[in-house]
Amino acid sequence: xxxxxKNLYTIGVTLNExxxxxxxxxxxxxxxRILMLSWEYPPRIVGGIARVVHDLSHRLIKDGHDVTxxxxxxxxTPEYENDKGxxxxxxxxxxxxxxxxxxxxxxxxxxxAAKASQLITTEGSFDVIHAHDWLVTYAAKNLKDAFNIPxxxxxxxxxxxxxxxxxxxxxxxxxxxxxxxxxxxxxxxVNSNFMKGDLQRLFGLPFEKINVIPNGINLTNFNGIERDxxxxxxxxxxxxxxxxxLGRLVYEKGIQHLISAMPKILEGYHDAKLVIAGKGGMxxxxxxxxxxxxxxxxxxxxxxxxxxxxxxxxxxxDISVFPSTYEPxxxxxxxxxxxxxxxxxxxxxxxxxxxxxxxxxxxxxAGNPNSIADSILALLYDHQLxxxxxxxxxxxxxxxYNWTKIAQDTHFIYQKAICETMAERQSKQIAxxxxxxxxxxxxxxxxxxxxxxxKKRQAYA
Numbered sequence: 001x002x003x004x005x006k007n008l009y010t011i012g013v014t015l016n017e018x019x020x021x022x023x024x025x026x027x028x029x030x031x032x033r034i035l036m037l038s039w040e041y042p043p044r045i046v047g048g049i050a051r052v053v054h055d056l057s058h059r060l061i062k063d064g065h066d067v068t069x070x071x072x073x074x075x076x077t078p079e080y081e082n083d084k085g086x087x088x089x090x091x092x093x094x095x096x097x098x099x100x101x102x103x104x105x106x107x108x109x110x111x112x113a114a115k116a117s118q119l120i121t122t123e124g125s126f127d128v129i130h131a132h133d134w135l136v137t138y139a140a141k142n143l144k145d146a147f148n149i150p151x152x153x154x155x156x157x158x159x160x161x162x163x164x165x166x167x168x169x170x171x172x173x174x175x176x177x178x179x180x181x182x183x184x185x186x187x188x189x190v191n192s193n194f195m196k197g198d199l200q201r202l203f204g205l206p207f208e209k210i211n212v213i214p215n216g217i218n219l220t221n222f223n224g225i226e227r228d229x230x231x232x233x234x235x236x237x238x239x240x241x242x243x244x245x246l247g248r249l250v251y252e253k254g255i256q257h258l259i260s261a262m263p264k265i266l267e268g269y270h271d272a273k274l275v276i277a278g279k280g281g282m283x284x285x286x287x288x289x290x291x292x293x294x295x296x297x298x299x300x301x302x303x304x305x306x307x308x309x310x311x312x313x314x315x316x317x318d319i320s321v322f323p324s325t326y327e328p329x330x331x332x333x334x335x336x337x338x339x340x341x342x343x344x345x346x347x348x349x350x351x352x353x354x355x356x357x358x359x360x361x362x363x364x365x366a367g368n369p370n371s372i373a374d375s376i377l378a379l380l381y382d383h384q385l386x387x388x389x390x391x392x393x394x395x396x397x398x399x400x401y402n403w404t405k406i407a408q409d410t411h412f413i414y415q416k417a418i419c420e421t422m423a424e425r426q427s428k429q430i431a432x433x434x435x436x437x438x439x440x441x442x443x444x445x446x447x448x449x450x451x452x453x454x455k456k457r458q459a460y461a
Contacts, residue, residue, distance in 0.1 A: 032414060034060060035119075035126040035149075036069040037112060037136035039105075041088060044074040047248065048331050049132050049156055052215050054083075059407035061085040068126070070116050070139075072108055091115050102173060105135055112139035120147055128152055128414045134159075134174055137181040144184060150421040152413055153185040155195065157328045160202055162252055164326070179203045186417040189410065191215045191329040192350035198328075211413050214350075216406040217334045219398055225311050232316040235300050236273040241380060243272055244317035244341070246310065247332055249280030254323035254346060256282075259289050259299065260369035261323075261376070266298060268373075269380045277302040277313055314339035319379050325366050327351045334401050337361070337393035342386045344375045358385075360393040 036057055040050040057067045061084070073079060073090035081088045091111040098104040116139065120126065131140035131153045140151050159166065159174040166172050182188050182203050188210050190196050196210045229238070236242050243265070247253050255276060265272055276286065276299065283301070290299045305313055314320070320336035321344045329350035336343045337360070345351040346366040355361035362379060364371040379386050 031064055031066055032128070032411070033066045033124070033126045034068070034414065035116060035129045035143075036067060036071075036132070037116070037129060037140055038069065038071050038132040039108065039135040041069055041071040041090075043077060044072065047156075048215070048329070051331065052154075052156070053132055054086075055216060055218055055403050056407060056410060057086045058084060059403040060411065063407055063411065065411070068119065070112050070119075072112075089115050089119070100170075102170065106138065109136065109138040109142075112136060113142045116143055117146065125149060127418055130154065130410075130414075131181060131185070132156065134177040134181055137177050137184075140181065141184050148421075150186040150417040151181075151184055152187045152189065152417050153181050154189040154191075155182065155199060156191065157326075158195075158198055158202060161198060161326050161328065175202070182209075185209075186420050187211060187413050189213050189413060192353050194349045194353065195328045211409075213406055213409045213413070214401055215329050215331045215334070216401045216403040217331065217338055217397060219338065219402055221335065222311055222315070222339050225315055227315045228312050231309075231312045235275045235302060235313075235316070240271050240273040241269070241318040242316060243274045243376060244277065244313065244320045244336075245274070245322070246277045246305075246313065246320070246336075247322070249276070249278050249282045249286060251282060252324060252326040253280075254325045254367065255286055256289060257325075257367055257369050258321055258323045258372055259286065259293065259295065261373040262295055262298060263293065264370065264373035265376055265380075268377045272298070272380065274299045275302055275313070275317070276300070277305050277310070279304045310335075311339070314341060317341050319344065319376060321372065321376060322346065322351060323364065323366070323372050324348065324351060330354060333361070334397050337390075338397045340390050340394065342379050342389045343393070344372065344379070358389075360389055360396050362389070 036053055038049055038053045040046045040053075042050050042054050044050060053069065057069060060067050067085075068087045068089065070089045070091065073092050077090055079090050081090075091108070091114075093104065093111060094107045098107055125147055126149055129140050129143055129149050129151045131137065131151055133154070133156050140153070143149060144151050155178065158178060159171050163171055166175050179202070182199065182205055188199065188205060190199060190210060190212055191214050193212055196212050199205050199210055200207065232242070245255055245258055249255060258274065262274055287301065290296060302313070314336055317336075318341070320333075320341040322330060322333055323344070324330065324346050325348065327346065327349040330345065333343050333345055333351055333354050343355065343361040344364055345355050345361060347363045348366045352363070355363060357363040362375040364375045379389075
């Protein structure tokens with residue numbers, strides 16, 4: 001039995017005929033130094049990664065850990081900020097214009113790695129690197145190789161999933177970079193069982209290497225926020241029920257199918273208004289679709305909303321709909337459920353795992369406008385169903401998707417990665433020692449054989 005200890009951890013390693021077996025024993029909980037690498041962090045919010053990194057980091061701080069975030073400096077945001085205990089360092093990209101987005105990401109990774117290396121040199125090493133998505137792969141790998149720090153990666157979505165496959169060389173490059181990050185990571189985190197299956201299928205990862213930890217939501221987000229009727233009247237009349245979509249305006253979010261469902265919804269319930277909040281590349285196409293269907297008076301594009309406006313919009317809405325055709329998790333559904341909106345979601349991906357149909361939300365067939373309309377109309381017609389769904393949905397979010405539980409589960413994965421890295425390091429040391437012993441024994445045997453041969457020759461001389 002060999003043991004190796006670092007701070008709070010003891011790793012027992014036993015040797016048997018099959019090789020090395022690891023047993024991990026936790027001695028106690030002490031402060032851990034964690035490096036978060038992310039290309040977005042509030043106030044820069046591109047997708048869902050920013051909120052996950054923000055909320056997870058703050059919960060880990062409350063649990064007594066030291067968290068440093070290295071991210072991209074967007075606009076006039078400060079290069080350094082102490083965000084309620086989370087140390088946030090932001091780096092600029094190079095002044096030269098890249099040829100494309102891939103080159104831009106590579107340039108950013110150089111600067112992320114440089115800043116993190118500087119912090120390690122001046123303040124000491126980190127216990128673990130938590131890398132968020134392919135966008136920080138090269139920075140994470142370089143830091144791992146240079147400082148021997150284990151990587152835990154979270155894959156929030158895959159390129160193949162976003163595009164229903166890999167169709168060009170840029171997508172192939174991103175897909176391969178995702179594989180590289182999972183390969184270099186000691187442990188991989190995904191936010192749903194759907195994503196776990198996706199990663200196993202795409203990258204052939206071992207089952208035990210992928211850990212399912214759902215995203216969470218700050219349970220105090222809507223404390224003290226009531227319906228603001230003046231705000232609501234900017235988007236709908238008092239007699240109209242607001243059907244809300246909130247998110248990026250991209251193909252996989254399925255907004256086009258929700259718009260296509262509006263004629264059937266309006267036929268069954270005239271006093272309804274669809275409000276689409278967000279920005280994205282499909283904005284012009286969606287506006288053209290609305291005009292061609294003659295729905296200009298019944299569909300409102302609210303544009304991008306800041307965090308306070310988002311809370312007000314959820315409170316103003318009567319139903320929230322997320323008709324995605326691909327969704328690894330769907331944190332917007334949790335926000336709507338906590339805000340008190342009955343939700344309609346597609347029966348795919350993480351959304352399918354969050355909602356139980358008719359119990360804490362309604363489901364529709366992905367990409368099917370008729371199915372979307374039926375689920376929305378069921379809620380518009382039945383107030384008791386809405387009340388029951390809202391009550392059970394709030395309880396579910398509070399119990400299963402709170403950051404306290406999620407941070408504890410994530411910390412356990414950090415411990416696991418650190419211990420595995422130590423065990424691997426120790427097993428290599430054991431293998432090297434055994435190899436030296438074997439070489440020494442072979443040399444001794446050779447010397448004895450030569451000596452006996454010499455004595456035998458001398459005896460017959």
